[in-house]
Amino acid sequence: MTQGCTWYGEDPIYIKYHDHEWGVPEYDGRALWEKLVLDGFQAGLSWITILKKRDAFRTAFAGFDPVKVAAFGDDDVERLLQDAGIVRHRGKINAAIKGAQAYLQIEQEIGFSKYCWDFVGGAPIQNNFTSLDQVPTSTPLSTAFSKDLKKRGFNFCGPTIVYAWMEACGMVNDHMVGCPQHKAVQD
Template sequence: MAERCAWCGTEPIYVDYHDTEWGAPERDPRALWEKLVLDGFQAGLSWLTILKKRDNFRAAFEGFHPETVALWGEADVARLLTDSGIVRSRAKIEATIGNARAYLAIAEREGFDHFLWRYVEGAPLQNRFRAMAEVPASTPLSERISKDLKRAGFRFCGPTITYAFMQAVGMVNDHIVTCPAHDRVARLA
């Protein structure tokens, strides 16, 4: 009997995210940056909280266009701190602005998508975990990517956040093998 990954529970927005988005290989550089930013905002919170606020985040950060966000300053931070539709953390908001600048430097040098996907040689790592308890919170690879992101100027991208990001954007397929999405995501690779 097929068994969906237990982490998504039964909340419809979470189930839909699991079934249609999580783990599918994402190659669009702007979408990759958006997911990394949102994973950073999730630090200390549940992903469900962020998922429910995702449209608000997209509006507040003007579609997550790094070229726009990189130009923001203190007035924009102050504006975002009054936006009850997002997580109002000065540190995370300021990090997002800095991360936009770091993103642009990487994008100009080699492309953000190439920067990330080269860690897995362009193809998702295919894990075959039988239970959620087997899925790690971080790996040596997520530690390496985290260090490289930090070296490039990113913040809120520790190894655990980075691994959650890798799972979300399909750099690794961590759907358990009994989950119907495991084989579907594997075929997308």
């Protein structure tokens, strides 16, 4: 029996996220970077925790303006460590700043969106999973992508984080075949 997506449960925030954001192809480079940063902050936590704090993250990180975040210094790190609205983890905060610097370099060289989408040949990979147990937590592609991101200066972007980010940004369509969003993303 084919089932739809069930991972998001009954929380209205999660339902809205699933139905309107998750898996929808994202081509804006800045938005891709924001989602990568948030996926890095999610490491070891539940995604709903990050979703509930997303507005606070946006405020704390200057609207995820990579130019501003790339210029953050020690005072900003200390300010962020005191911000109860976000995940207060020095390593993740420093990774976001370093990631902003890496983002700017890639953006200048080839464009961050092009860089990301080139990994999947410019279009979403269309999976046809019928149950959650078929969905991988990482793939050889997410492993290669992760290694390249790290080589370019990103942190908190292991293969599992990168695969989750690729799903969220629509680089892979992992909506279940029985989910109405599967066809919407496919089209």
